[in-house]
Amino acid sequence: MSYCLAKFKLEQDRPLGFSQQFHQPPSTKALGIEKVGAGTRIILFLLVMDGLLNEALQSMSLDDDKPIDLPDDEDYSAVQVNAKSLISRLLNPECKNMARMLKTMPRIWKVYDRVRGIALSKESIQFIFESETDMETVMKDGIWSFDDWSMIMERWVENSPLKFLKMAPIWIRIRKIPLNFCTLKTIDAVADRVGQVKEILFDPEKTRFQEFVRVLVVIDVEQPLRDTKTINLSRAAGSAVVDIEYEKIRKKCFHCFRLTHEKQKCPLFLSQKKRPERVENQRIETRINSDTPGHKTQQHHTDLVDKIMPMLAPSIPPGFEPRPNMVVPEVFEEMRLYMNCLDPAEKAIREHRMRVALDDLSKNPVAQRSILRFEPPPRISAELDKGIGKVFDYRNVEMAQAEERMGKRQSESLVSQSEAVEKGKPNPSLEPVNAVGLEVENITLWVKWAQSKGSIQQVRS
Incomplete structure (x- = not known):
């Protein structure tokens, strides 16, 4: 019935005050009805609306949003503009001001108005350069830092690889290599545990004024950057620990050694504070597994x-x-x-x-990289100061801040003890912060208080 009624042409009159935005009910003459009441007209109108509503509901679907097809036209593509751009990733975006960084980095690079930055997400930025030379100069310096936290950059590519903005080339310094094992292959084996070895600055026949060896490696920025590596020496020589320093790397988490957060927000550190014993065991297990040959960050495999x-x-x-x-x-x-x-x-x-x-x-890490992974062999150079950068150690800064806080608490404790002496008896509940230094101060305060009360003179007499 509703299907038939929907086909009738509705008249232009407005019966019973219905609005023009609704379909009008069919005329009674069209239905062959001479006389109808108001109730019949309302029923006819509801039947028509019911049919239209059913059709609307049937046409509705969750897949109704069709994709937008862009034409193959240069006006829709930004490939030419992006060709001279760098994509930057902030490794710790929570500690950086995006707006201030977009204004500051061009001044640091000394390109000023020849580059513009575009915020792509919370941790990624695009820098579009006017000159190819300026872009290559920025890329040449490798990893950069802002507010003491690292940021990596790669040149824009139309189809990003899986490891895009996850790898970064940095120079490392290897110290304390045993004298009897300070060879090119030993240096390569140690650096290979840090990252993919690209270049080694080493010349055994040349005078070396530095107490370290510099190596250019490509690291995974999501993996820990450890400060030491243990090497097992051959010929029953035992083992040795070598120090690793990272140039241009400023702050990192001093609990898990990653570049993506600070210690106060380290998930492992926060979990350890809640469950010390269990998390400490997991941390020890993780540290042991990271030094074993089967760890996923290892480049050279001996089995x-x-x-x-x-x-x-x-x-x-x-x-x-x-x-x-x-x-x-x-x-x-x-x-x-x-x-x-x-x-x-x-x-x-x-x-x-x-x-x-x-x-x-x-047994041959160089052949393993070239044959099994198609990696080019590392370059050997005698230019020992090539691209040298500074080494930052913020652990000393944290220790200094801790000592400053300790000294502040000591001063506050001494002031409280002095005030207690002036008022009367010193407060024994104020425990010393430094068990050695403040204990002497406490004894001195007790002596002063006893002298004020005349106790010492009575004892001596």
Whole structure:
């Protein structure tokens, strides 16, 4: 009935005061009805509205929002403008003022009005340069800092890789390498545990005035930057601890050694304060695992036979591959095809050759990087001061601030004790902050109070 009524043309009259924005009920003549009452007209109107409402509800859908197709036109693309831009990532955005940084960084780079910044998100910024030379100059200096927290930059690319704005090249300084093991391969092995080695500044035949060796590495900014590394020496020489310093890196978390937050907001530190014993055990376990050969941040692997050979078994289905920092997918696929042999005798020979090759690569970090990961070998340079930067140690600043707070509490305690002496008996509830220094002060205060009361003279007499 409602379907039929919806097809009738509605008259222009306004019966019973209905508004023009609603559809009018059909005329009674069109329905073949000569005389109708007001109630019949209302029923007809509701029937028409019910039909229209059903059609509207049926046409509604959650998938009604169709995507917008942009034409392949230069007016819709910003590729040419972005070609001369750098994308910056703030590693600790909570400690930085975005607006102030956008105004300050061009002055630090000395490009002034030749660059403009655009805030993309809470932690990412785009800097668009007018000159290619200015952009390359900024990129040449590597990692930058603002308000003592690091920020990394990479050149804009149309299709960002997976590790975009997650890796950064920095110079490190390696100190306290044992004299009998201060060789190029030892330096490479130590630096390889920090990141991907790009360049080593070392010349054993040249006079060296520095007590450290500088190496350019590419680090993962989301991983800890530890200040020491333990190396096991050969020929029953025991072990040694070498110090690692990071140039141009200012502040970091001194609890988990990451660059993304400060110690007061470290998740591990806050959890440890709530559950000290359990979290401390987890932290020790994490520290031990991070120094073991199987940790994911390690670049050089000494047990390739145990890690790769099980994955080359015929029973392993496709998709189970080692991590890219061990073997790139292209090389692993070639290894899989080489081991795919039906002849048992030939298969045993190939398995033996593969084991020997992986064992040799486990002992040679340079060959391991070039053959298994297609990484170029590190450059060796004798220019020891190349791109040298400052080393910052904010731990000393924190210690100084702690000592300052300690001295302030000591002063407040002494003032309270002095006021108590002036009023009468010193307050024994004021415990000394420094068990050695303030104990003498407390004794002196007690002596002064006793002298004022005449107790000492009575004892002496």
